[in-house]
Amino acid sequence: MIFERLAALERRIRAAVASRRATDPSPDDPFRGLYLSDEVIDALLDSARDPFAGYVDVPADGRLGRLASVACLSDVDVELLLVALAPDVDSRFEQFYGYLNDDVTRRRATAGLALRLCGLAEASSTGRSRLDRGSPLVRSGMVVVEDLDRPLLSRSLRVPDRVVAHLLGDDRPDPLLADFVTLPGEPVPLPGAERLARGIDRGVRLVYLREHPGGGAAELAVAALAQAGFPALLVDSARMTDAVAVVREALLRGAGVVVGSVDPSFSLDPLLHDSVPLVAFGSGAWEPRWTRVPPLQHEALQVPFDVRASLWRTSLEGRLAAGVDPAEVTAHFVLGPTQISRAASAAAVSALAEDGAVDVRHLRAGARSQNAGGLQRLARRIEPAVSWRDLVLPVPVTSLLQELAARARHRDRVIDEWRMRPGGGRGRGVTALFAGDSGTGKTMSAEVIAASLGLDLYTVNLATVVDKYVGETEKNLERIFVEAAGVNGVLLFDEADAIFGKRSEVRDAHDRYANIESAYLLQRMETFDGIAVLATNLRANLDDAFTRRLDVIVDFPLPDVPLRRNLWDRCLGDAVPRSSDVDLDFLAGSFELAGGHIRSAAVTAAYLAAAGDHVVGMVELIGAVAREYRKLGRLVGEREFGRYLDFATERLVG
The missing domain is CATH 1.10.8.60 (Helicase, Ruva Protein; domain 3)
Structure with a gap:
């Protein structure tokens, strides 16, 4: 179909060449196009810049027709695209355009020449509007207008190589996108995908997912797009350098765009297109500054246990040691679908160094390998090297510690399946207080609990938290809590009374700001989704309001x-x-x-x-x-x- 359309274009060019020769004062001049003689100037003064004859409206079909439909291109747009495309599929058109441009160095169609070949006058506002920045051709990246320092009519038109390749039958992705765009694998069925798919089917073109730890927002977006009949392009917002190329690729593939993790300074406007569903996700609430278009909003909550179990078993099928259930071993790890796939691969690689069968150690090590490194800049990471048999504590104390570990291990069932979430914006976290004299085993007990769960222990360094400037301590703590929410580990606040102290009567500004700090911590502990242990030698110094928010309080006595x-x-x-x-x-x-x-x-x-x-x-x-x-x-x-x-x-x- 494209070459038939180009043959029709060639016939119009022949007519244009004949028309030009009829008024050319020196058609045989070997240097024509390199200088302007008096005769040429006189001929220009005597001639008009009328459209070339022979243009006929022919509806596009095949790939060109599908592209015209999804990119919202009019018949004139399609013809302008063909005029710009011609030198990329037939080298003769370079000479044709050089001749018609009266400049052998300009071998692409100019805007003025393209308009005249499409039967439009150079001064036609309708025609010129098809080549401005907001036009469907240019905005979607199908045609690039170059030489912007020139007047519009003498600017060159170019069709990107990716569009040419697509129209010729090549569906390989644009190499320009390799650094920030990936093609996802098979979609994973996740709760909420049907709701989003219905919205997309009914014309919603912007969706925002607020991702919670282990929520798998990207996978949810891919699943929703797949149910709505769209493949997906995954875009890394932090590395994206060319939004137009992303939209163009989505149009060529008939795909939707998934972009994350967006931050408050990001703009979604360059990625919006009437034919391209856009799903953005981030950890924060929707920011109206991203775009004026209202989105369909959805909470990407933690992936349910049964889905995680299925992913673990599918990823490690045939490679597990006898009697090992990966879903049970990793039930307390907060991981999304992609993280589970990577963790399973890491576990399998680790097992190859031994007998090849993936056991509990490999599974937990693989899950820990998905922890982000941000928390290690704020807290000291300890890889546990002790177990329950290393603890020498009274039986009641050991029982409380085991209860704490059980809370962390079974919170999915209790909070999600049995719906024991307290509400009021409270998180899914497990928090405990270890109180006792120095050397009674508080830190070691936290390490044992982390080891029993297969997690790392992160000890918060108070030197990186407490700041003499007002408000900075809270900011440092917020960074720790945010990083810890995405890490499968146990967070230990040693000497916790230093930052979780009692609120006091306000006598001066210092008291007021100290109380603000404690009040912030009270609220933040309630919304924390991880596992936190507060250790103190001076339990009496802790605010009583903290104890209500703690799941387990363990007093460590001196040994008998x-x-x-x-x-x-x-x-x-x-x-x-x-x-x-x-x-x-x-x-x-x-x-x-x-x-x-x-x-x-x-x-x-x-x-x-x-x-x-x-x-x-x-x-x-x-x-x-x-x-x-x-x-x-x-x-x-x-x-x-x-x-x-x-x-x-x-x-x-x-």
């Missing part, structure tokens, strides 16, 4: 004698060589130390033994305890050290 003996035995471990004179009962009964201090004393004793090149004995252990007493500001006396007092004083003097 049996627990201290267990701690001494556990801290020395099996690999450390012990002397036969080591008396754990004496150590546990005589020295009232917390687990952290016992651990420190055991390590010190090991270093003393290594320095003396012998096994760990009571001499080293008593000396290490004496050093701990000095750090704690306690007196080294006979009441605690008894018959080992000489060992203690010798080590301290030494």
Whole structure:
């Protein structure tokens, strides 16, 4: 069809060439087009710039007809497109246009020549409007008007290579889009897709999805477009450099555009087109400044458990170790469909280094690999290396810790399936308070909980949070909460009383701003969707309003004698060589130390033994305890050290 239309164009050009020759004073001049003689000027003065004869309206069909339909091109637009297209499919037209332009260096059609070949006068406002910036041809990127410093009629017209390739039957995507546009895989059926598809079917051309952690907004958009009969183009808004090329590609493919994650400074106007459904998504609320067109809005909530389970099993079919259910192992991970696919691939790659079967360790490591790196700039990441058997705590305390882990593991069922969400804008988070003296196991317990869930532990560094300037502390905390919401990890606020302190009576400006900070934290903790642990040595310093918002409160007591003996035995471990004179009962009964201090004393004793090149004995252990007493500001006396007092004083003097 295109070449038949070009043949008709060629016939008009032959007529135009004949018309020009009839009035050309020097048709045989070999330098014509490179200079203007007096005769040429006289001929120009005597001739008019009338449209060339021979133009006939012929409706477009085939690919050209489909393109004209979706791009809203009129018959004149189609003819202008063909005139501009001709040199790209038939090189003779370069010479034709050079001759008709009276300039051998200008081998593309100018706007004036194109209008005349389409039977329109150069001064026709209708014709000229088809080539301005807001016209369907130019706005959709089908024709590029070049030489903008020239008058309109002498500006060159060019058809982008991608449009030429499409009209000739090539459907490969535009290489210009490779850096910021991807083609999605098979759509995933997600809740809400049917509602969005109905809107698109009925003419909605702008949809905004507010994405929640694990919501899979991009996948939801792709599913909705697919149900409405549109393939999708996924656009990275942060890297997009050419909106016109995106719209053009969507028109050529008959596709919709999915763009995210949009920020407040982004403009959606360049991507809007009556024939292209546009689905934008972001983590914030809709910003009217993005465009004046009202969107269909939808909340992209966390993907349901059954959909996540199906994705995990499909992605790892035939590669799982016997008895491993990936959906059950990763139920508490907040991941979208694409993240699950990538996590499954990472787990499979990790398993190749071993026996090839994907087990629990590989699954959890793959899921953690999808954590964004932003939180690591605000908090210290700890990869857990302890487990429940490493904890030496009273049974009631251990039970509370296990309850906390169970809340994190089963919150999808309780909150989503059983609909126990409290409402009022509250999040899906799990929060706990660990209170107790230094060294009683608060940080280690948080690490154990993270390990039992297969998550990383992120310890918030208060130096990066607290700021002397008003309002900056809240901003720093907000950045932490925002980053943590998209990370599968346990967030630990150590020494939490420093930032979660009590509100007080306002006596001056300092009190007022301190109360504002605490009030902000009270509200933000309620809307947090992750897992957070507040650890403090001074529970009395925390505001009472925080305790109402906590799911679990765990008090860590100082260990009694049996627990201290267990701690001494556990801290020395099996690999450390012990002397036969080591008396754990004496150590546990005589020295009232917390687990952290016992651990420190055991390590010190090991270093003393290594320095003396012998096994760990009571001499080293008593000396290490004496050093701990000095750090704690306690007196080294006979009441605690008894018959080992000489060992203690010798080590301290030494």
